[in-house]
Amino acid sequence: MKLLEILNGVFDALPLWRFQLVGLSMGGALAIGYAAQHPDRVQSMVLFEPGGLGERLDAQFVTWLYIKMPGMLRILSKSYVKKDRTAVRKLLDTSYVGGSTPTDPDRLASILMDEIKGKFDCRENDMDEWQLDGVIGPFRLYWNLLDQIPRISCPTLWLRGAESKLVKQSEMERAVQLARESGQPAALTVVPHAGHILPLEQPEVVNPMVHEFLLQTAK
Template identity: 40%
Template sequence: MTETFDEVRDLTVAGGPVRFYSSGRADAPPVLLLHGAMLDTAELDWMHVAPALAEHFRVLAIDLPRHGGSRPWPGRVDQGLLQRIVIGLLDQLGIERTALVGLSMGGGVSIGTALDHPERVSSAVLLAPGGLGARRPAQFLTWLSTRTPGVLRATTAWLARSPRAVRRSFEDNLQHGAGTPGVERAVELAQREAEQKYRHREPALDDWQALSFGPWAMRTDFLPELHRMAVPTLWVRGSADPLVLQPELDAAVAAVPGARMEVLPDAGHVSTLDQPDRVAALVREFLTEHAGTPEPGR
């Protein structure tokens, strides 16, 4: 048990260690939460949202490889492996279909899983998802930094040894800074993750991020494939998100049959910390509509 989830288990999925969390009634409709990259973990990203959803759903979550308790992982942790972990987890748990809620990198994993395995996904809520767009700002320089020996490991060491830098970065990327509810716990979890990355000699960027970049164009861009999306989707962006821009989300929603979009005023990239109550309400309403779950109070 943690402050966020009722149960914690360590599993082996797709040949490696995966820390698995769950809350809520076992007979409720399942929803799998997938967190973001770098210093994110299941407990950090979903600390407010998971308990709210557990009142209505069977909430499942994992630490993705090289995050939280899912260590150590050898080799490349790419989109294909992450999707195999999602499907492998569902197989182990005996779950035929689940809703997916993914943030940032977890949103990209959710998109790919829904495209490739629609029979296993009842619906998807995509919070500032990664993997949209053919080019990114500073495309070449970012690609170059991911290929320069020692740069990403040096960044890991700097973050592990600089608690003030982690705090400052965290607070600067939250719309209410140090006044954000739960910020002290969030910073503590992020600092712990930085230290874990350093201890396990992991690069600051996830493989998923680094492998997505080519020198002139993105190697991971779901936009050309989104016309194939066969599950209901809700796309969510914070109005102040500097990473996932509105034109990218507009293009995604235009490409997906029946897609819905919500823009959260005064929220940044990690909307689950900036506006957790609103995010939880949006997720609950959307999943209720597409999972046959009774409305709260009925």
């Protein structure tokens, strides 16, 4: 994947030769892919609900058809940019946060509103091109990392929001089991009162766990 090549180029240019990775969602998926390709460079990883753990979405074909309809994502972007803070809060609740109780919901809404406005102003689609072309197919997800997880050769901490609607508990458990097959420690922690974006929903709970893990696994 081109993004992994870019990521490796960034590390080379900094230069960083041995490091720890922390990733959320697609960032977590990139971390898994990178660690599988470059096991000698990654000391440890914290993975917040990484993408690429499932074979298909619940409504796979409908989702694929929706995003492939000409102009549909631009229409979606236009509808999002018209939403006020109350509507954005509702969008967060239904799509990301679920039944969680984030410590600072207004901050979450502000972050999402900035993202929506930025994409609209730059005439970007609601989803990035690499996601549209390289991730979602008509009958399955193209970006499936299950075969790469056993190649990870570093300790991993996997974190999931208990109220998440995007990554299933069963998917996380299967991924952790595959990671353990590499012979390295792999732990799964489920964070109460949090959804998919748990680092922003429960930072006072998550940050100390991440900090402690990174300290323990630093070499």
